[in-house]
Amino acid sequence: MNEYDLLYRLYEEFDTETLRAYQEFVDLFPPIDSRVALDHWGDASEELDEKKDEIRTAFPQVGETFAALASMATREQAFTALDLYTKHDRGVNVLVLDVDETLRSAGNTDNEIPRETLHLLTRFYEEGMPIVICTGQTLENVKGFLIQGLGNEMAHSGDVSIVYEAGTGVFTPGHGAETKQLLYEDLDAEIRDIFSRVRSRVLPDAPESIRRGCHLQGNEFNVTLKPNFETGSERAETVIDEGLVYLLDLLEESVADVLGEEPTAAGRARAFYADMDPEIRNVLEASGEQPDVALDAIPDGFGSLFERIDVAYYEADAAEIGSLELNKVIGVEAALSVLGIDDPFALVMGDSKSDLRVMRWIDDNDAGIAAAPDHASEDVLKHVLATDELVFDRGDAAEMLRSAYAMRRLSRLY
Structure with a gap:
C-alpha cells in the first residue's frame, strides 16, 4: 500500500x-x-x-x-504535504517568515499574530526547527512581540534568528560574537554617507504635510516614512504617495552632495526609479509628478549610485530607501550561517517584493518552497502560483504552517 x-x-x-x-x-x-x-x-x-x-x-x-x-492537519493539508514531499523529496528544515500581512494582518487579525499561529511556531521549535523571522521592522519591535508571543526562553534560545530592516542586520541570541551582525557596516563610505544625509534631512526639510502626516521608523540604517494614519486608509495613501516623491528628490540631492555637484532635484531619481518599478511610476503619474528627464540623460555618476540604492513603495503603508546590496536574501544567508544550516530547505512565507527576492533565491537554489497570503503583491502571487501554488487566506498563516508540519513529519518516514 x-x-x-x-x-x-x-x-x-x-x-x-x-x-x-x-x-x-x-x-x-x-x-x-x-x-x-x-x-x-x-x-x-x-x-x-x-x-x-x-x-x-x-x-x-x-x-x-x-x-x-x-x-x-486536515485531509487537504496532509495531501498537500504529501504532494510537496513527493515533488521535492525533502522536508522543510527551517522557517523563513515575514511578519506584517503574513503572520499577522491588519485585515482580519487585529494586527496581532493569532494564538494558533504562535502555538504552531512553538511546536516547530520544540521539535528542533530553526526559525528565521525576516521583516522590514526594527529589531526592537520584533524582539518585543517575539518575547510577548513566544516567550523569553524561545526568543533567546539560539534557534530563532531575526533578519530586520529587510536585511540590514541579523540578530541571533546565544551565538557570541555573531549574535548581532550589522551588515550595513560593510557598505562603502560613499553609500553610508548618502544615507546619513538623507536621514538627517528627511523630516526637518520635509513639507509640513509630510512632517505632520508621517513619522520616521526607528531604523538603524534604512530610511522609512510611515503614515500617522491607519495603514491602508485613504489618508495614509495620500501622505505616503507624497512622501515617496519627496524621498526621491531628497535622495537625488544627497547623491549630488556626495558627488560634489549642485544639489538640485532635477527629476533624475524620479526617472530612474519610475523605470525600475511600475508602482513608483504609477504614483508619479497619478500625482502629476512624472519627470521630464530621459533615462539616457542621467549622468553616469548618478546612475551608478542609484543602481546600488533601493527605493521601495508600499501602498498606504510606507516609502523607504534601502541598499540593494543589503536585502532579505543577504540577511537570510547570514542567519542560516549563524544557525549552522548548510543545506537549507526552507518554507518562505511573505507578501511583498522584498520577500519575493527570498522566494526567487530558494527557487534558483532548490532550497525550499514559497507561500503567500491571497492579498500579496501581484508579482509575489504570480511567483507562488508558478511554483507550488501555496496561497493561503489572509490572516491564516496557520494553514500553511500545518502543511509544512505534515510535510516535515512525512519526510521522516520515507
Whole structure:
C-alpha cells in the first residue's frame, strides 16, 4: 500500500476532525484557575490520547507519525504535504517568515499574530526547527512581540534568528560574537554617507504635510516614512504617495552632495526609479509628478549610485530607501550561517517584493518552497502560483504552517 493509500485510509476510517478539535482544545486551553475547567481539560487530554492510540494500533509501521498528522492537519493539508514531499523529496528544515500581512494582518487579525499561529511556531521549535523571522521592522519591535508571543526562553534560545530592516542586520541570541551582525557596516563610505544625509534631512526639510502626516521608523540604517494614519486608509495613501516623491528628490540631492555637484532635484531619481518599478511610476503619474528627464540623460555618476540604492513603495503603508546590496536574501544567508544550516530547505512565507527576492533565491537554489497570503503583491502571487501554488487566506498563516508540519513529519518516514 503506497503513501497516498495510507493517507486515504487514515482520513476515511478515523474521525480526524474530532481528533483535531481535542488537540486544539488541549493546546490552546487558556490558563483558568477553575477545578471544573481543569477537569474538563484533563478529560479532553485523555480522550485525545485514546484516539491517537487507535491510530497507532491501526498503522503499526507509521502510527506515531499518522497520529500526529491526524491531530494537526486536515485531509487537504496532509495531501498537500504529501504532494510537496513527493515533488521535492525533502522536508522543510527551517522557517523563513515575514511578519506584517503574513503572520499577522491588519485585515482580519487585529494586527496581532493569532494564538494558533504562535502555538504552531512553538511546536516547530520544540521539535528542533530553526526559525528565521525576516521583516522590514526594527529589531526592537520584533524582539518585543517575539518575547510577548513566544516567550523569553524561545526568543533567546539560539534557534530563532531575526533578519530586520529587510536585511540590514541579523540578530541571533546565544551565538557570541555573531549574535548581532550589522551588515550595513560593510557598505562603502560613499553609500553610508548618502544615507546619513538623507536621514538627517528627511523630516526637518520635509513639507509640513509630510512632517505632520508621517513619522520616521526607528531604523538603524534604512530610511522609512510611515503614515500617522491607519495603514491602508485613504489618508495614509495620500501622505505616503507624497512622501515617496519627496524621498526621491531628497535622495537625488544627497547623491549630488556626495558627488560634489549642485544639489538640485532635477527629476533624475524620479526617472530612474519610475523605470525600475511600475508602482513608483504609477504614483508619479497619478500625482502629476512624472519627470521630464530621459533615462539616457542621467549622468553616469548618478546612475551608478542609484543602481546600488533601493527605493521601495508600499501602498498606504510606507516609502523607504534601502541598499540593494543589503536585502532579505543577504540577511537570510547570514542567519542560516549563524544557525549552522548548510543545506537549507526552507518554507518562505511573505507578501511583498522584498520577500519575493527570498522566494526567487530558494527557487534558483532548490532550497525550499514559497507561500503567500491571497492579498500579496501581484508579482509575489504570480511567483507562488508558478511554483507550488501555496496561497493561503489572509490572516491564516496557520494553514500553511500545518502543511509544512505534515510535510516535515512525512519526510521522516520515507
